[in-house]
Amino acid sequence: MEYVSAALWQETMESCKQNAGKEQVVRVNGTVHAIRNMGEVCFVVLRGREGLLQCVCSKQTAKELKEEMAVTVWGTVSQEERAPGGVELHLTQVQILSRPAEPLPLAVSKKKLNTSLEAKLNLRSVSLRNMTERAKFKIQEGLVRGFRDYLYAQGFTEIHTPKIGAKGAEGGANIFKLDYFHQKAVLEQSPQLYKQMMVGVFERVFETGPVFRAEKHNTKRHLNEYTSLDLEMGFIESFEDLMAMETGFLQYAMELLQGSYGGELALLGVELPKTEEIPLVRFDRAKEMVAEKYGRPIRNPYDLEPEEEQLIGRLFWEDYGADFVFITHYPSKKRPFYAMDDPSDPRFTLSFDLLFRGLEVTTGGQRIHDYEQLVGKIAERNMSTEGLEYYLDAFRYGMPPHGGLGIGLERLTMQLLGEENVRETTLFPRDLNRLEP
Amino acid sequence: MEYVSAALWQETMESCKQNAGKEQVVRVNGTVHAIRNMGEVCFVVLRGREGLLQCVCSKQTAKELKEEMAVTVWGTVSQEERAPGGVELHLTQVQILSRPAEPLPLAVSKKKLNTSLEAKLNLRSVSLRNMTERAKFKIQEGLVRGFRDYLYAQGFTEIHTPKIGAKGAEGGANIFKLDYFHQKAVLEQSPQLYKQMMVGVFERVFETGPVFRAEKHNTKRHLNEYTSLDLEMGFIESFEDLMAMETGFLQYAMELLQGSYGGELALLGVELPKTEEIPLVRFDRAKEMVAEKYGRPIRNPYDLEPEEEQLIGRLFWEDYGADFVFITHYPSKKRPFYAMDDPSDPRFTLSFDLLFRGLEVTTGGQRIHDYEQLVGKIAERNMSTEGLEYYLDAFRYGMPPHGGLGIGLERLTMQLLGEENVRETTLFPRDLNRLEP
Numbered sequence: 001m002e003y004v005s006a007a008l009w010q011e012t013m014e015s016c017k018q019n020a021g022k023e024q025v026v027r028v029n030g031t032v033h034a035i036r037n038m039g040e041v042c043f044v045v046l047r048g049r050e051g052l053l054q055c056v057c058s059k060q061t062a063k064e065l066k067e068e069m070a071v072t073v074w075g076t077v078s079q080e081e082r083a084p085g086g087v088e089l090h091l092t093q094v095q096i097l098s099r100p101a102e103p104l105p106l107a108v109s110k111k112k113l114n115t116s117l118e119a120k121l122n123l124r125s126v127s128l129r130n131m132t133e134r135a136k137f138k139i140q141e142g143l144v145r146g147f148r149d150y151l152y153a154q155g156f157t158e159i160h161t162p163k164i165g166a167k168g169a170e171g172g173a174n175i176f177k178l179d180y181f182h183q184k185a186v187l188e189q190s191p192q193l194y195k196q197m198m199v200g201v202f203e204r205v206f207e208t209g210p211v212f213r214a215e216k217h218n219t220k221r222h223l224n225e226y227t228s229l230d231l232e233m234g235f236i237e238s239f240e241d242l243m244a245m246e247t248g249f250l251q252y253a254m255e256l257l258q259g260s261y262g263g264e265l266a267l268l269g270v271e272l273p274k275t276e277e278i279p280l281v282r283f284d285r286a287k288e289m290v291a292e293k294y295g296r297p298i299r300n301p302y303d304l305e306p307e308e309e310q311l312i313g314r315l316f317w318e319d320y321g322a323d324f325v326f327i328t329h330y331p332s333k334k335r336p337f338y339a340m341d342d343p344s345d346p347r348f349t350l351s352f353d354l355l356f357r358g359l360e361v362t363t364g365g366q367r368i369h370d371y372e373q374l375v376g377k378i379a380e381r382n383m384s385t386e387g388l389e390y391y392l393d394a395f396r397y398g399m400p401p402h403g404g405l406g407i408g409l410e411r412l413t414m415q416l417l418g419e420e421n422v423r424e425t426t427l428f429p430r431d432l433n434r435l436e437p
Numbered sequence: 438m439e440y441v442s443a444a445l446w447q448e449t450m451e452s453c454k455q456n457a458g459k460e461q462v463v464r465v466n467g468t469v470h471a472i473r474n475m476g477e478v479c480f481v482v483l484r485g486r487e488g489l490l491q492c493v494c495s496k497q498t499a500k501e502l503k504e505e506m507a508v509t510v511w512g513t514v515s516q517e518e519r520a521p522g523g524v525e526l527h528l529t530q531v532q533i534l535s536r537p538a539e540p541l542p543l544a545v546s547k548k549k550l551n552t553s554l555e556a557k558l559n560l561r562s563v564s565l566r567n568m569t570e571r572a573k574f575k576i577q578e579g580l581v582r583g584f585r586d587y588l589y590a591q592g593f594t595e596i597h598t599p600k601i602g603a604k605g606a607e608g609g610a611n612i613f614k615l616d617y618f619h620q621k622a623v624l625e626q627s628p629q630l631y632k633q634m635m636v637g638v639f640e641r642v643f644e645t646g647p648v649f650r651a652e653k654h655n656t657k658r659h660l661n662e663y664t665s666l667d668l669e670m671g672f673i674e675s676f677e678d679l680m681a682m683e684t685g686f687l688q689y690a691m692e693l694l695q696g697s698y699g700g701e702l703a704l705l706g707v708e709l710p711k712t713e714e715i716p717l718v719r720f721d722r723a724k725e726m727v728a729e730k731y732g733r734p735i736r737n738p739y740d741l742e743p744e745e746e747q748l749i750g751r752l753f754w755e756d757y758g759a760d761f762v763f764i765t766h767y768p769s770k771k772r773p774f775y776a777m778d779d780p781s782d783p784r785f786t787l788s789f790d791l792l793f794r795g796l797e798v799t800t801g802g803q804r805i806h807d808y809e810q811l812v813g814k815i816a817e818r819n820m821s822t823e824g825l826e827y828y829l830d831a832f833r834y835g836m837p838p839h840g841g842l843g844i845g846l847e848r849l850t851m852q853l854l855g856e857e858n859v860r861e862t863t864l865f866p867r868d869l870n871r872l873e874p
Contacts, residue, residue, distance in 0.1 A: 029671075029672040029837075031637075031835065031837065048640065049592050049594070049639055049640035049641055050592065067835075068834055068835030069835060070671070070672065070806075070835065070836070070837035070838065072672075097672070097837060097838055098806050098807060098835065098836060098837055098838060099807075099835070100808070100833065100834050100835030101808035101809060101832070101833045101834075101835075102833050102834065104834055105834070122827075123830060124634070124827070125634040125635070125637055125638065125827070125828075125830055125831035125834075126637075126830065126831070126834050128635075128638040129637065129638055134638055134639070137594070137596070137639075138594065140597075141594055141595045144595060144597075145585075145589070145595070148582075148585075152582070155486050155487065157486070157574070157575065157578055158578045158581060158582070159574070159578075159864055160577075160581075160647070160664045160846070160864055161864060161865060162647075162662055162864075162865045162866075162867050163600065163647050163649075163662065164613075164624075164649065164661075164662050164867055164872070165872065165873070166872040166873045176601070176615055176616075176617065177615065177616065178613055178614065178615035178616075178624070179613075179614065179615075180613070180661075180872060181651075181653070181869055183872060185872055187601075187615070187624075194864075194865065197561070197562040197874070198562070198565075198864075200468075200562055200563075200566060201562065201565040201566055201571055202486055202571070202574075203485065203486035204486055209646060209647065210597070210599075210600050210646065210647070212600075212601065214618075216618070224601075224617075225599055225600065225601050227597045234466075234507070235466040235507065235509075235534070369507075369535050370535060370536075371537070371538035372538060387873075390559075390561070390562070390873055390874030391562075391874070393560060393562055393563065393874075394562035394563070395538070396537065396538045396539050397505055397537050397538075397539060397541055397542070397562075397563050398468065398504075398505030398506060398507065398535065398536065398537030398538075399507070399535060400466075400468060400507035400534060400535055401507065401534055401535060409597070427596055427597055427598060427599075427631075427635075428598055428599045428631065429599075430599050430601055432618055435601070435602065435603040435617060435620060435622055436602070436603045436824075436827055437631075437634070437827030437828070437830075
């Protein structure tokens with residue numbers, strides 16, 4: 001007789017399959033996910049951190065159980081092709097560890113939750129007990145993990161920059177303000193200025209953390225707080241180095257998902273995007289291509305409208321079979337003061353966005369590294385250097401050529417999973433109307 | 438002839454040592470860290486993300502260079518025991534990529550920066566260019582990395598919870614308030630309530646992110662924003678499971694530091710603490726032990742004074758050779774509403790702090806998982822359930838026995854490195870007087 005804990009769930013199942021025939025008693029912790037009365041026998045499906053486990057028990061035992069009870073069960077394992085994981089546990093003993101106070105308000109054990117987004121978000125701690133809903137956030141974990149592991153291997157240092165600051169990175173009105181011991185303070189919109197300052201120290205840095213945008217948009221793709229995957233790297237030879245680094249990350253992350261999150265991908269029916277080669281197209285050329293192909297007049301030459309982004313995505317999918325496309329050389333007017341202008345045509349910048357299936361998931365580019373040039377650019381824009389003194393110090397005392405990018409984690413997950421609303425891939429979204437849970 | 442990039446710095450140095458005698462030309466990117474004029478020849482030390490590299494060049498070449506210039510250099514490699522890394526580059530070509538506007542205000546190339554903490558913090562982007570200062574944050578990276586990697590292997594899921602909320606996790610006055618589109622909002626003091634809610638979903642979760650405390654203390658060990666390493670796990674059999682998990686993390690992290698951050702440990706002269714076995718002592722017993730051994734009267738039976746923490750650390754070091762000690766069973770009065778009381782004596786809780794060399798670096802414990810018990814405790818404390826509705830939902834619909842802990846990253850780093858002030862191990866500290874840089 002052998003006891004194993006839930007920590008070894010997957011291994012146990014594997015070992016049970018290999019040792020079919022030999023009697024093994026296993027002990028497993030889990031939550032009662034579903035109870036199915038089949039007449040003489042009953043099925044009790046347990047939910048554990050690694051997946052579902054089908055248990056067979058008597059009617060008598062099943063009667064004592066309720067959905068969402070936490071239990072420890074003991075039983076013998078047998079192979080059963082129709083059960084999740086290919087094995088089944090014949091219960092010999094059950095211990096109830098905790099009991100819910102009320103029955104579930106949602107049918108979480110169905111494959112797909114049949115309820116509105118609002119209801120799912122209001123009952124977040126319950127709706128995520130659904131395996132499909134839960135799988136989305138395992139995939140999200142894989143993306144963050146892939147980002148960090150890839151960058152560690154590329155010589156990046158992880159940093160933790162403050163979220164409370166004296167001034168927002170890029171100025172503007174979309175900043176949350178707070179009272180900091182009777183001083184004015186803001187929540188950082190981005191780790192931009194800090195990560196640049198740290199390039200002079202560590203050469204390559206990254207951060208995965210929250211950013212805050214007080215934007216009054218209430219759209220399907222905006223959040224007022226989101227997780228940003230940021231990197232910044234020195235000694236780039238051109239801004240194409242940044243796109244190469246992002247491509248490398250995406251390739252690595254897709255391999256990681258394929259290798260370690262295969263169950264979740266299958267459950268969600270996700271087809272991984274192509275990342276072998278990501279096409280580049282200039283901003284102005286992309287606008288023309290869309291205008292030509294879809295007969296859509298160019299209205300705003302300085303920015304991409306959401307519909308244009310969608311059409312660029314569609315065009316590159318239809319004509320090149322590409323899931324991703326880098327849009328390069330955004331107009332200087334629309335980029336922040338620290339963006340490096342293209343020396344061959346300073347109306348444009350050495351910058352890019354990455355579109356994924358027609359939605360922007362990354363903004364990046366080369367930055368100005370020369371102190372005089374940076375101060376000149378600030379003056380040219382009639383901006384004040386007030387609040388930028390510490391940032392400028394890094395440049396005053398020397399900075400290598402550098403650039404970086406930021407990826408919106410929830411958006412990247414949303415596009416990967418083919419969701420229509422970014423709130424579907426946000427654990428606890430914050431928007432104009434939602435501060436809870 | 439062979440060109441290599443700085444990405445391969447360490448590998449290059451290794452390969453050069455092995456191929457000594459064979460002429461190799463390498464290309465390296467770096468920042469001019471120091472220039473030493475030795476008469477006919479000059480030494481130029483480059484700083485790269487992997488360390489320092491000594492270059493030998495003519496007086497003529499050295500004259501063109503200034504500290505903190507970013508350069509690409511070419512040269513042949515030879516073995517030189519006295520140089521950092523055991524090799525030396527004889528420069529054949531130098532390309533200047535960027536120039537500082539002004540000479541450095543601090544002598545960053547000295548082994549130890551000879552300046553005040555205030556000056557170091559004001560000039561953060563410069564002071565961290567010192568190799569010793571920089572090494573502190575590489576060690577910090579290793580701790581976070583160790584935390585995540587260990588927990589992934591233990592079946593934990595990484596989560597990202599919101600930092601803007603409607604109500605603080607534990608109530609109290611020490612909460613930063615902000616205006617959120619004309620609603621009242623706060624910055625979360627801890628991911629406590631969110632991570633508990635997610636135990637019902639993922640069973641084991643962790644988060645590494647910022648937390649905000651509007652405490653008016655200005656001490657050497659307090660920050661108003663810090664990075665918290667949080668975990669929460671279901672199906673614990675006792676709160677000792679939590680201490681076992683933390684011990685496992687510490688053991689793993691020390692091995693990781695030893696294996697991958699050896700250069701930084703040596704530079705900082707760090708002796709890694711013992712983590713094989715961490716002693717436990719009850720809160721009340723620890724107070725008595727200190728009172729007995731050091732003749733210090735017990736003034737506050739409900740809390741540990743900072744001096745008592747130091748003395749407990751000293752006692753366990755002197756009598757048991759222990760760097761760490763778990764203090765268990767804190768009085769219920771001093772623990773939050775969700776703490777599980779000890780059934781055998783409800784004046785105390787199934788909770789603990791971890792002291793590291795006399796300073797608290799972790800607070801943790803078992804939580805109440807039964808809905809009725811939780812609601813009862815809230816009522817008993819004359820607290821309102823207002824703002825806790827979503828949290829209580831998780832319990833209403835069933836939660837397994839669980840518990841968790843939070844580790845202050847900057848404090849853990851501080852104690853590991855033997856620093857006197859937590860600001861020494863905080864990239865950009867936030868305190869009563871400091872909002873910048």
